[in-house]
Amino acid sequence: MAVITAEDISKRYIIDHKRGKGSTSIKDALGDQIRKVFNGKKSPHEETEHIEHEDFWALKDVNFSVEQGDRIGIVGHNGAGKSTLLKVLSKITEPTTGRIHIRGRIASLLEVGTGFHPELTGRENIFLNGAILGMTREEIRKQFDAIVDFGGIEKFLDTPVKRYSSGMYVRLGFAIAAHLDPEILIIDEVLAVGDAEFQKKSLGKMRDVSASGRTILFVSHNMTAVQALCNRTLYFERGQLIEQGETNQVVASYLSKISKTKLIREWNTPEEAPGNDLVRIKKIEILPEYVDNQIFIDVRTPFRVRFEYWNFMDKANLNLSLHMNSMTGECIFNVGTQSQPYSKGLIAGECLVPGHFLNDGTYNVSMMIVKDTVTPLYNMEEGLIFDVADYRDGVAWYGKWPGYVRPQLKFHTEMMEENILND
Amino acid sequence: MKTHEVVIEPGRSEKNYWRDLWKNRELLYILSMRDISVRYKQTILGTSWSLIRPLITMMIMFFVFSKVAKLKGDPGIPYPLMILAGLTIWTFFSNSFTQISTSITANSNLVTKVYFPRLIMPLSSSVVSFIDFLVALGLFVVLTIWYQFWPDWHILFLPFFILLALLASFAFGLIFAVLNVKFRDIGQLIPFIVQIGFYACPIAYSSRLVEENAGEWWHPIYYMNPMVGIIDGFKWSLLGEKAFFNPTSVINSVVIITIFLFISIYFFRKRENSFVDDI
Numbered sequence: 171m172a173v174i175t176a177e178d179i180s181k182r183y184i185i186d187h188k189r190g191k192g193s194t195s196i197k198d199a200l201g202d203q204i205r206k207v208f209n210g211k212k213s214p215h216e217e218t219e220h221i222e223h224e225d226f227w228a229l230k231d232v233n234f235s236v237e238q239g240d241r242i243g244i245v246g247h248n249g250a251g252k253s254t255l256l257k258v259l260s261k262i263t264e265p266t267t268g269r270i271h272i273r274g275r276i277a278s279l280l281e282v283g284t285g286f287h288p289e290l291t292g293r294e295n296i297f298l299n300g301a302i303l304g305m306t307r308e309e310i311r312k313q314f315d316a317i318v319d320f321g322g323i324e325k326f327l328d329t330p331v332k333r334y335s336s337g338m339y340v341r342l343g344f345a346i347a348a349h350l351d352p353e354i355l356i357i358d359e360v361l362a363v364g365d366a367e368f369q370k371k372s373l374g375k376m377r378d379v380s381a382s383g384r385t386i387l388f389v390s391h392n393m394t395a396v397q398a399l400c401n402r403t404l405y406f407e408r409g410q411l412i413e414q415g416e417t418n419q420v421v422a423s424y425l426s427k428i429s430k431t432k433l434i435r436e437w438n439t440p441e442e443a444p445g446n447d448l449v450r451i452k453k454i455e456i457l458p459e460y461v462d463n464q465i466f467i468d469v470r471t472p473f474r475v476r477f478e479y480w481n482f483m484d485k486a487n488l489n490l491s492l493h494m495n496s497m498t499g500e501c502i503f504n505v506g507t508q509s510q511p512y513s514k515g516l517i518a519g520e521c522l523v524p525g526h527f528l529n530d531g532t533y534n535v536s537m538m539i540v541k542d543t544v545t546p547l548y549n550m551e552e553g554l555i556f557d558v559a560d561y562r563d564g565v566a567w568y569g570k571w572p573g574y575v576r577p578q579l580k581f582h583t584e585m586m587e588e589n590i591l592n593d
Numbered sequence: 594m595k596t597h598e599v600v601i602e603p604g605r606s607e608k609n610y611w612r613d614l615w616k617n618r619e620l621l622y623i624l625s626m627r628d629i630s631v632r633y634k635q636t637i638l639g640t641s642w643s644l645i646r647p648l649i650t651m652m653i654m655f656f657v658f659s660k661v662a663k664l665k666g667d668p669g670i671p672y673p674l675m676i677l678a679g680l681t682i683w684t685f686f687s688n689s690f691t692q693i694s695t696s697i698t699a700n701s702n703l704v705t706k707v708y709f710p711r712l713i714m715p716l717s718s719s720v721v722s723f724i725d726f727l728v729a730l731g732l733f734v735v736l737t738i739w740y741q742f743w744p745d746w747h748i749l750f751l752p753f754f755i756l757l758a759l760l761a762s763f764a765f766g767l768i769f770a771v772l773n774v775k776f777r778d779i780g781q782l783i784p785f786i787v788q789i790g791f792y793a794c795p796i797a798y799s800s801r802l803v804e805e806n807a808g809e810w811w812h813p814i815y816y817m818n819p820m821v822g823i824i825d826g827f828k829w830s831l832l833g834e835k836a837f838f839n840p841t842s843v844i845n846s847v848v849i850i851t852i853f854l855f856i857s858i859y860f861f862r863k864r865e866n867s868f869v870d871d872i
Binding site for chain 1: 601624
């Protein structure tokens with residue numbers, strides 16, 4: 171039985187270029203109206219209107235249906251329309267066109283701790299937030315102890331939440347939401363907050379909820395969490411639902427799309443290539459060595475980084491230096507080639523980065539050409555930016571794996587002596 | 594259990610809107626409690642502020658209008674009592690009106706994240722103003738005891754005028770609340786309206802003085818103000834026959850308020866589903 175049927179949902183926003191989104195001035199609006207009434211002419215504002223205002227379709231012709239007990243993942247880039255869809259489904263904003271039929275009590279959690287008042291105590295905020303999310307006082311009272319326990323805030327129940335740490339704030343917010351009892355639960359990116367311990371707890375709670383046969387819609391950028399929790403996934407791009415189906419398949423095509431675009435940068439002639447009179451870069455490329463039918467790089471995938479550059483000097487001792495940087499700018503490693511004499515021409519270099527080495531994340535690989543092992547000739551700082559996706563096997567934890575590298579080092583435990591404690 | 598079905602379509606307002614509103618009465622209660630309990634947090638004088646303000650305003654106005662300007666009050670009624678009566682109902686109206694007008698923008702964090710009938714927000718703001726009003730009314734009672742001035746049967750009409758003041762604050766506040774979402778000019782305009790209204794209504798003076806100018810061109814215009822009938826009626830209920838009251842002015846108030854109330858609610862209901870897009 172379909173609990174949600176969405177037909178041709180579109181949502182249009184009008185972007186106002188001159189004044190920006192938000193409050194307009196009543197003077198302009200009134201002035202335009204008055205001018206229209208009095209001389210039937212278009213106002214100066216209206217004549218330039220098509221330049222100033224632009225239609226933006228946050229959602230365009232979206233069709234899908236959700237069955238009872240489905241756990242739906244919703245993925246896509248920022249601004250793809252995911253949050254707008256959730257807002258339309260939760261009746262916060264109405265669609266411009268289309269029709270949605272929902273069967274069942276719906277609760278949406280677009281933010282943790284919606285409506286928390288900083289001056290009120292934890293106890294008061296539990297009742298406030300619960301009521302805002304649609305619980306009756308009776309329901310809250312029944313769940314009160316469980317909420318306090320789940321959030322781990324017993325000691326601070328009567329402290330105003332403005333004195334809470336951000337972690338406590340989030341825990342309390344999620345604890346309340348986790349004890350809602352709707353037939354359909356809508357969740358937006360809740361796991362982006364909180365420490366690893368708490369993320370684990372909340373994912374566990376969500377799995378319990380889905381195990382009890384309730385329907386979940388879950389927006390996340392955490393593909394590992396989507397894969398762990400959702401049986402079906404909707405993939406949005408620029409307001410359109412471009413793919414829907416079985417989670418692993420949809421997530422794979424989403425990941426391949428975000429990484430494919432960036433794996434090569436190439437310049438055909440020295441004139442347009444970056445560099446200087448001595449050397450110019452021709453190509454930077456990442457060549458993944460996929461196994462099976464993989465279509466994107468994950469933590470298991472070995473890949474080669476290939477460089478090609480033109481050397482315009484007759485005789486020079488050159489070597490290449492490769493920097494692998496995190497997106498926050500730290501260098502994770504730096505490797506260099508042996509210095510070798512070269513004459514004028516095209517030179518290539520290749521470095522193999524093994525699988526099970528880089529952690530998941532986004533990386534920037536850059537290259538430096540060095541003469542006589544000490545003089546940098548050219549440093550290409552923004553080389554290639556690429557993503558390494560997460561992959562885990564047989565692990566029940568889906569929080570962000572810490573660290574820049576994730577090597578598979580030999581590590582084992584053994585029992586040294588049995589039964590020494592219960593003599 | 595009966596399944597709960599919802600259809601979402603552009604321009605479609607909830608079929609069971611009023612029932613939905615009733616179902617959300619706990620939310621109304623809790624939002625009102627929130628506003629009341631955070632009101633005087635981190636103040637030394639706390640709730641006594643709701644007594645200090647009207648008392649001092651009354652004293653200053655008594656000084657300015659009665660002692661300096663030497664305006665005549667209603668014979669047989671202590672001037673301070675007359676001022677406090679007018680001030681009490683006017684403050685209720687103007688607070689409620691102001692709070693309703695800004696209720697949607699003040700709760701924008703809720704509007705953008707959860708659904709509930711949006712009428713809850715103006716309703717809860719008026720509850721807060723009503724509590725303040727009750728405190729001020731208590732102050733009035735203390736002052737009548739001080740002056741040994743006892744109310745008579747007219748007091749039976751008091752609830753009617755209180756209700757009328759409340760409805761008036763909705764009739765004008767809801768339109769402004771909707772406009773304020775898109776045009777923040779309203780936020781600038783409201784204190785100005787309240788200030789003008791203070792002089793355009795018989796608060797610090799008696800309508801008897803207005804009535805003495807019955808032939809003047811501005812006399813009918815003065816009575817177009819729906820608050821005049823409400824304030825005079827309120828004074829009349831509390832202070833008895835000696836307080837000046839022209840009953841026809843109430844008819845004016847009832848008609849204007851009814852018309853605006855319907856327009857306001859219609860406008861509010863029509864726009865409430867897209868508040869989030871404009872806020």
